[in-house]
Amino acid sequence: CSMARAEPSDVTFSQGGRMLFYLVSPNETSFSDVGAVPRYVEQATPFFVGLLLLEVFVGWLKTGNLLFKVNDGTTSLSAGMISRLPNLFVRSLEVSSYIYVWNNFRILELPWDSAWTWWLAFLGVDFGYYWVHRCSHELNILWAAHQVHHSSEYYNLTTALRQSVTQQCASWVFYLPMALLVPPSVFAVHIQFNLLYQFWIHTELISDLGPLEWILNTPSHHRVHHGRNLYCIDKNYGGTLIIWDRLFGTFAPEGDKVVYGLTHPINTFEILYVQFHYYTYLWQQFVNANGIAHKLSVIFKGPSWEPGKPRLGDHENVPKVGIHSALTCFTFSTTGRMRNITGKEVAHDPKWSPALQAYVHAHFLLLLCVYNDVFDTQYMLSQTTLLLMAGYILLTLTCLGCIIDQRPAVALLETARCVFMIGLHSLDFINPGASLLALATRGSRAGVAKRVAVGPSSSPMGSIHLRPSLRNPTEVVSGTSAETLLHSSFSVPSIITEHGACLIPPRPSGQAAPPRRPARSGMEPCGTVHVG
Numbered sequence: 015c016s017m018a019r020a021e022p023s024d025v026t027f028s029q030g031g032r033m034l035f036y037l038v039s040p041n042e043t044s045f046s047d048v049g050a051v052p053r054y055v056e057q058a059t060p061f062f063v064g065l066l067l068l069e070v071f072v073g074w075l076k077t078g079n080l081l082f083k084v085n086d087g088t089t090s091l092s093a094g095m096i097s098r099l100p101n102l103f104v105r106s107l108e109v110s111s112y113i114y115v116w117n118n119f120r121i122l123e124l125p126w127d128s129a130w131t132w133w134l135a136f137l138g139v140d141f142g143y144y145w146v147h148r149c150s151h152e153l154n155i156l157w158a159a160h161q162v163h164h165s166s167e168y169y170n171l172t173t174a175l176r177q178s179v180t181q182q183c184a185s186w187v188f189y190l191p192m193a194l195l196v197p198p199s200v201f202a203v204h205i206q207f208n209l210l211y212q213f214w215i216h217t218e219l220i221s222d223l224g225p226l227e228w229i230l231n232t233p234s235h236h237r238v239h240h241g242r243n244l245y246c247i248d249k250n251y252g253g254t255l256i257i258w259d260r261l262f263g264t265f266a267p268e269g270d271k272v273v274y275g276l277t278h279p280i281n282t283f284e285i286l287y288v289q290f291h292y293y294t295y296l297w298q299q300f301v302n303a304n305g306i307a308h309k310l311s312v313i314f315k316g317p318s319w320e321p322g323k324p325r326l327g328d329h330e331n332v333p334k335v336g337i338h339s340a341l342t343c344f345t346f347s348t349t350g351r352m353r354n355i356t357g358k359e360v361a362h363d364p365k366w367s368p369a370l371q372a373y374v375h376a377h378f379l380l381l382l383c384v385y386n387d388v389f390d391t392q393y394m395l396s397q398t399t400l401l402l403m404a405g406y407i408l409l410t411l412t413c414l415g416c417i418i419d420q421r422p423a424v425a426l427l428e429t430a431r432c433v434f435m436i437g438l439h440s441l442d443f444i445n446p447g448a449s450l451l452a453l454a455t456r457g458s459r460a461g462v463a464k465r466v467a468v469g470p471s472s473s474p475m476g477s478i479h480l481r482p483s484l485r486n487p488t489e490v491v492s493g494t495s496a497e498t499l500l501h502s503s504f505s506v507p508s509i510i511t512e513h514g515a516c517l518i519p520p521r522p523s524g525q526a527a528p529p530r531r532p533a534r535s536g537m538e539p540c541g542t543v544h545v546g
Contacts, residue, residue, distance in 0.1 A: 025052060030061050036211045036254055040132035043207075045199045048113065054206040056389075058213075065214060066171050072219055073170075081218065083363055084371060085418045087172040088378060089283045092411040093162055094175035095385055096285060099407065100182075102392050102400045108186040112201055115193035122195040132203075135196050136254075139204040142188045143253035148264065149188075151248050152326060156184055157317045158292040165288055167275035167361035169240055174216035179289055211254045212236075231256045234268045241272035247329050274361075277332045281362040284415040286408075366420060374414050381410045384444050399443070406438060 025033065032038055033054055045051050073081035124131040150160035162178040192201060212231070220233040227234065231252040239250040249266035252259050259265035280291060296312065303309040308321055318327025388395070388403045395403075413431045416424040438444045 025054065025057050030058060033207060034058065034061055034065070034210050034214055036207050038207065040129040043203050044127050044132060045203070046126055048109065048198045048202045051199055051202040051206075054203075055209060058210055062171075062175070062213065069171050069217055069219060076219070082168050082170045082172055083361070084375075085283050085363065085366070086166055086168050086361070087170075088374065088418065089285060089288060089415060090166055090172040090176035091378075092285045092415065093288060094177050096289060096408065096411060097177035097179045097181070098389070099404050100179065102388070102404055103397070107182050108189060108205055109198065109202055111186045112189060112193045113198045115190050116198050120194050124195050124197065124200075126197040126199055131196060131200055135192065135200045135204045138192045138196060139189065139201065139208050140252070140254045141258060142192065143208055144251050144258040144262075146185045146188045147251040147253065148262075150181075150184075151251070152316050153314055154296060154317050154319070155313045158296050159183070161276060161292050161317075162289055164240060165276055165280055167279060169216060169218055169237060169272070169274045171213065171216050173240070174213045208253050216240075227256075229255060229257060235259075235265075237272045237274075238266050238268050240274050242275055242277045242332075243270060243273055244329060244332070244334065245269060246272060247277070247332070248326065279362060282415075283418040284421070285411045286415075288415075364418075364420065366418060370417060370420075374417055377410065378414060381407065381414075387445075402438075403443065406434060406444075409434065 029038065029042065069081060073079070124134070147160075150156040159178040159180040162181075163173075163176050166173045166176055189201065189205070215231060215233045215236045217233050218237065222234055223230070223232050226232060231250070231254055235250045235252070235256050238246045240246075245266055249264055250256065250259050251264055256265065280288065282288065299312045300309050303312050304321075311319060311321075316326035318329060318332060319325065320327060384403070385407055388400070388407070392400065409431050413424065413428050416427060435444070
């Protein structure tokens with residue numbers, strides 16, 4: 015079964031909707047090299063938003079209430095934004111390490127255009143994810159990263175976006191065996207689809223999918239995984255398929271009402287604490303442990319481990335939870351002893367004034383615009399500019415979390431942040447108007463092209479306004495269409511000006527165009543946009 019080489023392109027509306035459910039075919043998602051693989055996850059943003067709004071609407075129709083709290087949802091979105099910041103500076107470890115192993119150690123080269131290769135990669139990525147996920151629960155050092163995703167006490171589509179900034183530092187290892195025979199372009203497709211599939215299963219609106227429950231990871235199965243009930247802990251690790259849990263004994267069906275979150279809730283919305291507090295706890299445990307054996311056990315055994323306990327600890331010792339109810343009831347533990355369930359487990363939801371809510375909403379929306387703008391133009395920005403903007407994004411998310419928590423010293427911190435924001439705006443590093451327009455057209459190459467104004471100029475350089483939000487944007491070669499600009503295979507970093515704009519000297523009249531440097535095969539992240 016052979017398929018023609020596909021060129022880098024945006025996904026269609028049909029593909030965008032189907033890819034969230036892995037309803038795509040080998041024919042439409044097979045590529046000869048990794049540089050041709052679209053950035054499916056990035057282009058899924060409009061579909062994420064659409065499903066989020068649909069969940070809110072349907073949930074309101076069914077219950078008369080919102081399915082999520084604004085403070086918790088904002089924290090989840092903030093965690094997702096922070097988790098992507100490293101992509102401004104480094105390539106994906108998963109793809110880069112995979113390419114390195116493929117280039118140097120592969121023992122067999124399966125054809126990229128074979129449906130058999132596509133399906134093998136589908137199973138291989140999902141099997142690798144099962145073990146990534148399981149080890150992230152069973153190794154304390156990996157749990158320090160993964161606990162971020164479990165820290166929400168709600169279960170809705172915003173929870174799917176609550177991701178750790180350090181998770182990918184270890185996950186890449188588990189996929190390397192595939193690099194011995196599966197081409198990187200095929201892997202780059204499935205590593206994205208496996209992640210996208212897991213978005214829609216973070217909902218309480220879908221109860222049961224019948225026979226599909228035997229094969230696929232479903233909302234019901236994943237609700238169990240997010241629970242802190244005793245029967246939920248360390249269960250249902252699957253990504254797309256649930257068969258791995260059934261094979262390896264980690265499956266549990268949904269039973270009693272699931273209580274979500276960590277066994278020891280963190281009760282805060284401050285994003286840096288959400289991301290990194292467990293590393294501090296882990297270090298304290300390591301320092302206090304007696305002897306090298308116990309110190310290593312703190313790092314490489316389960317989060318519940320204590321001296322004298324099994325590798326994963328004793329789950330009977332974790333705080334017991336019951337259903338959200340006003341009643342007090344009793345159950346029996348596996349040892350036969352009656353265990354009191356208070357029924358008072360309620361999610362952390364501190365009261366905050368409508369004025370504070372409006373302030374946080376307004377500044378979070380402004381930040382989303384800036385965030386979108388930075389990622390859309392990252393290949394035209396200097397490293398200094400990227401560091402400055404990443405710092406502003408991180409500072410803003412931290413301040414908003416502190417405002418939600420109503421920390422005593424937040425007024426001083428927020429004042430400093432606002433001064434910083436005004437300074438960036440005065441220097442044209444941030445431009446809310448242009449950024450909002452970019453956000454509205456995100457995911458469409460036509461939308462990106464609209465932001466690139468091409469035309470004649472009295473300047474010998476021509477005129478393309480590459481970065482509206484940068485001070486004194488530099489003009490580049492005239493007569494170049496936006497599509498040509500977006501698809502050029504020349505690399506940007508070597509021609510960055512101090513303001514981050516792209517500068518290309520004009521060719522003398524009559525001089526032939528230089529030969530186009532081919533893209534470095536296998537060395538670019540999937541979907542990378544080069545600007546010439």
